[in-house]
Amino acid sequence: MQPRHTQAPSVRASRLALTLIAAASVAPAAWATNGYFPHGFGLKAKGMGGASIALAQDGFAGVNNPAAAMFAGSRLEIGGEIFRPYRDAQFVGQTPVVESGRTAFLIPELGYSAKLSERMAVGLTVYGNGGMNTSYAPFPNGVNLLGGQGKLGVDLMQLIVAPTVAWQVADGHALGVSPLLVWQRFEAYGLQAFGMMSSDPANLTNRGKDNSTGIGVRVGYFGKLGDRVTVGASYSPKIRMSRFDKYRGLFAGSGDFDIPANYGVGVALQATPTLTLALDATRIRYGGVPSIANPSLQQVMAGQPLGGAQGPGFGWRDISVVKLGVQWQMNERWTLRAGYNEGQNPIRPDDAMFNILAPGVIRKHVTFGATYAPDARTEWTFALWHGKRENVVGPSVDFSSMQMNPTGTRIGMHQNGFGVQFSRKF
Template structure:
């Protein structure tokens, strides 16, 4: 077994995750270079994390290994019935990918990605309970991926998504939370297509099934059906190369409304934990991503982008935003890559999640929650 093959097999053991959030518990971009282009990567794969955005993208990146570290910082604030709270965020999230060109028309690889959200106010919120409010959702996906070039320049990709999640809810006694932490395993599938449809123009299509997780037994009395699955999503991407310029566009649909724990209204009417019990009240998101990359020289690339989405949390569901701060749907991005040698490249990216405050209406009257986040990513890529 050669050196790269050993690294590829060991890679799922190298990364653990906890995460901040942009589109729900998802980042606006996965992969250090994609992060600098607003996340627009469905038709523009650049590294071995490409499978997260489109499994077929691994067909274009060759044999390589990539790792990154994202630092998320900012302040999240809430006002719940006059109780003002804040949390100064500092979270470090690794990412990893490896890909191997098994044959000229076949690749095999793996991508590891993190998702999550949480809050730690360090004190109680009377409307929620008597102990200190702290919430933490962390999800990790390990995606073994294979691609096949069925015609020159046209690729199909398939990912098996193996998931692990942990959920902790503390200080929510008034909702029936047990102040415990629980863990679950899950699985799903991702498929994708990537092809050159005209000179310089690529089209990408991708679909991910839900990642179905085991029941969280410690929270079955508060979460509908005791399960917190990752929703299905589908996307379309276009990328166009013109001289030193690459222009990329993604559209992504995230089906939050199909998962009861996320979609059920806080005032759903059923008892906590039942299929018709209270949830977060999220609606589907339509995400639009635009990115530009410029090859300034043989060694240096510069890039920028923007990610725009509708807010998945209606104002009438603002109450639980204060414990699940996933309401920054618009972000600005900058990035660069420097080619140190023929094999080694270094990438930096910065993302600013624009400040957004959700102001409650109806049953959530008197609640305001939100904030702003900054993310700085440093990545290394090595081509074999």
């Protein structure tokens, strides 16, 4: 009888990684929690309110803290989540409430890490951002909520592949770096009424999907302060992306849409042998990207055209987010988690009208999670979360007469999510 040939774990992991990257490249993105960033990355973090910077318990170091790969061990995480955002908008006293038709999305995820020696580890994380993803049906006469024809909406997806290297520079202390290979896709439709305000009306709306690429970096530090306390820090500067040429009449800077700088610090406490507390404080600098941050109605009233260097954006501001998580190892097979995530709303009332397209207004999340370990090498992780409904009310403008109604626009959103993740240690 011939012996059975089996693939090495690293070969199997590589093939699975390629499969997940391919799946992620065609999956729609619909996150809209801390602005358009997810409240956390990896299902263990998502079950703990997103807290992750000072924890090393999965293969998502490339997005949470590259230095954590040094202490995560050799492991592979493959999972997916069902994300259900509910968005709606109306012009108060003028139109009925219109709900976005996209309310269910399947989102894959991948994390991998391998310890090469006592001083070095490597990893790979595949993750995404998104959230400017809406689709509002037109009224019976074919006109949509913003005065254009047919369906109204946008679809933004950002896919990031993050290879990671971490070094233990002293016992219990590591530095890490993750180059970020970024691809993003965008589409807008139903914005014909904005043609008179665009620097390039032919490249404003209904141009199909357009792609953009860029390269960035994330760096991190992870440290063990004794047996009970770990700390971490992570930073990614703004990623400059190539232009969306098909939408250079929409985004400020002739189609520029960069990824904002983001950073955070975290601390984790092993309060008892079975109880861990974790706290992260993070900052997302939406204000550094003109196409996201430029005021909307203010720039319109000042005569600045869409697509121009000072053209209207979405008016998003920088936000701070606090993530608090607790983890209890109930027994050798089950670990339970809970968390709370609270951030600022990036959207000011004055910019509510333009943000009908991207109502990322949620500030508070409650999360729960669990891991079941049937044996020493296998884990199944589950997480669920709820984003509390928020509304923003602000002015609207009749562009034909340039008359303003100070309380004319209302946008709102809440959301739910559930995910399952398989992990294998090797």
